[in-house]
Amino acid sequence: MTAIDLPTPKLGGLDLVPTTDETQKAKDFTSDQEVRWCPGCGDYAVLASVRSFLPELGLKRENIVFVSGIGCSSRFPYYLDTYGMHSIHGRAPAIATGLAVSRPDLSVWVVTGDGDALSIGGNHLIHALRRNMNITILLFNNRIYGLTKGQYSPTSEVGKVTKSTPMGSVDAPFNPVSLALGAEATFVGRALDSDRKGLTEVLRQAAAHRGASLVEIFQDCPIFNDGSFDVLRKGDDVAQRLIPLVDGEPIRFGNDGEYGVVRAESGGLKVVPVAEVGEDALVVHRAGEQDPTQAFALSRLSDQDLTHTVTGIFRKVDRPTYDDGARAQVTAATEQAQQRGDNLQALLTGRDTWAVMPTPEQEA
């Protein structure tokens, strides 16, 4: 067997998935299962966005698969009339990996939460990103364990008082975007559950990306972490907190664009009033930049206290995907085997054999 060069993606994320000319609507993607999330749960908004977004892809419904782990958000596949698997805690990226490698004609989605993806399933998440599997991962981050009734999660802020941390949590949280970039993710985006337009745009680009796409969705748990993202939804200073990224544009925000992002002495980025530095000093967002340094710095403009929350697409770069590479090896090996005329009998027989012949009595 000879080594073959890995193909660099020339394809889009869904280019091998069969399409349909039939008009699809959100209700075509709605299963007959009763949705059982709590009233006010952010999952409803995400479900509605996904249901209304999927028809836009124009894919055959039977070629879409949602795989989830365990947790409130992981009930998601039951509510979509596509193929789906509600698997076990943390393992959805691993299961999706096997499915995506063996079926290039499927659009494979993973639905997971902060506990599922970043705690019990952290290992699978980072390796799916590192391998650049052609899957789209929706990480619902509500910073709490909901289904187990309210323990702190790996994205909960330090000092979080929960049932399992009555004196406040003492461990530092993950920053999911930073983590994904550190794990060599080729597509990282973030959106707020209630921002249908922003979420849909991120989903659109994530689906079109060939490789692993991680989309962090900030999402409310009204029962155990109510209002955790309210500062990004209402109040006078929302515009000073939210920093929407626009590819190719200088990064500025605020009610009148009065704030901007510039390079900091530390080597990272910082927020300043544009008036102090002038527009030319602002950094320009380039999602396609191979060097992830700036994307990483953007994910760390503030602590996870939501003082500055960047949304949109942090990074979107091309890199060979594991599944395309694995299939290319199988294809190349199959062609070589056919040229050589390999077959099962020859394999089993091998090269070093001996024959035991019938004795004369047996033959007689």
Add this chain to the structure above:
Amino acid sequence: MSTDTEVGADLPDRLVAHGEIRQTEVRQTHRVVIRFAGDSGDGMQLTGDRFTSEAAAFGNDLATLPNFPAEIRAPAGTLPGVSSFQLHFADYDILTPGDRPDVLVAMNPAALKANLKDLPHGQVLIVNTDEFTKRNLAKVGYDSNPLEDDSLAPYQVHQVAMATITRTALEPTGMSKKDAERAKNMFALGLLSWMYHRGTEGTEQFLREKFAKKPDLAEANILAFRTGWNYGETTESFAVTYEVAPAALPTGTYRQITGNLALAYGVVAAGQLAKLPVFLGTYPITPASDVLHELSKHKGMGVTTFQAEDEIAGIGAALGASFGGALGVTSTSGPGVALKSETIGLAVALELPLLILDVQRGGPSTGLPTKTEQADLLQAMYGRNGEAPVPIIAPASPSECFAAAIEAAHIAIKYRTPVFLLSDGAIANGSEPWNVPDVADLPDISTTFATEANAPDGSGEFWPYLRDDDTLARPWAVPGTAGLEHRIGGLEKADGRGSISYDGDNHDRMVRLRQAKIDGITVDDVTVDDPSGEAEVLVLGWGSTFGPIGAACRRVRAAGMNVAQAHVRSMNPLPGNLGDVLRGYRRVVVPEMNLGQFAMMLRAKYLVDVRSYTKVAGLPFQAEELAGVLTDAVKGDLPA
């Protein structure tokens, strides 16, 4: 070891070509057990493998037992670093790698010390004297040099300065002393090949291929090999050589095969016979990694291999591939099974085909990675939460792994269930001749995917948990099939329709249906071997104990006693006639390389007072030992 004696047999041409021919006594013998023992870095496994190939090519029946430490290179010259390879070859069908060697090759004092206790008095001991330095002797606690005191007097000792002779012979190649001495294992192989009248061409060709990119190294090794051969021929210290005629095995084309290779070939074949792509999702673990290595070579035969980030991801990816319509396979050993348990439970709930190849090793925990043990029977049976029955297939020998893999895949596909295949370290690394099957004779294990809505209410819906009346299997509807979109998962599903159901009565029904599906798998009856027809004692085994139990039965019968032997290959469900068979004997003995796992299952299921005989020493049973146990049982002396 000798039977007939013949002087002046025909010698291979090569010897004549090398000059002076001595008249050496040639003895005919039926069977020989050779053990090569040396340091982990001495290449004993390679040496043993090569001699095995020579024996196989000659047409002998054979069985091998590699035995090596878990460390890749333990400190040189120490007891923990000793690696050995035992080969039993014969002119008739043999069942085990042999209890004790007839010939022990000891490459250093540690190898001598670790293995001498197994060498019966009067047998042949070939020692590489170069390593018997004060320092090396001290390392393993020899106060005096056993080559100089009389401690080896009970053996036929041949002292050979293998390293020195090899180094001298290789001087013209210009190799460094150290590199030249490394070829001393080929010297030993050459010497043994001469002693047993083995051809040299096979090994020379093997070396040329192995070192194809380093022809100098190939020629150096060949030179060392020939030097060993000529040493036997030209020195007078070896007065006798031995011939073991080819074995009269059933007619056919044979090759030598290890359990792990047969397992890998079985998986390749299963994919072809099922007309499904194979997806192996796995994580390296001793002693199962060779299955991954082998399957990764066969991408051209429809096999995709995925080395995952951990055991859980390995089986998860395999299950994902099965959902997509591939034959999902994972390979592992005991500690890996522990990690995969939750996913196996998921596969039970999803009712998707999945093949779990468990090459057992000593436990608990990391245990004895390179040593054999029937460690995981109860883990495979019961190691999951809830009622999660999984079929279990256990091959009895290396070559049986091939058919066992096909059978396990067949059950997985036909009944939509995960299936365990329990091999073990002895089967995995041991080798024997394999009567290569004709592919045309292999079974068709293909299935059909669901393509149509199936709801009995005529609603045009697809019900993923509507079962086949006969097998109780549910339909396998793969993504991409229009109209059959459905959701499966670990939450309990409603019988038939497959939506989430928390209803207690439905759960009770589903638990019993899953159990009934596995209980209803078609399994061949167990056959009993009792030449006398009058035995009152039955010895019942499973897995790799087949060989030693069979050899023990031969001994007991040769001593004029009756004993019946039966061997179980389907551990779950058990053969339908097993209960009647067990009840038909006054005494049932169950030898196992664990503390009685199968015996416990038998007692629980059949209420039969079976007697468990157990050992967990990391090595297979010896025939002699089991013969003693069976003799006691026949005489009624078996302790409770």
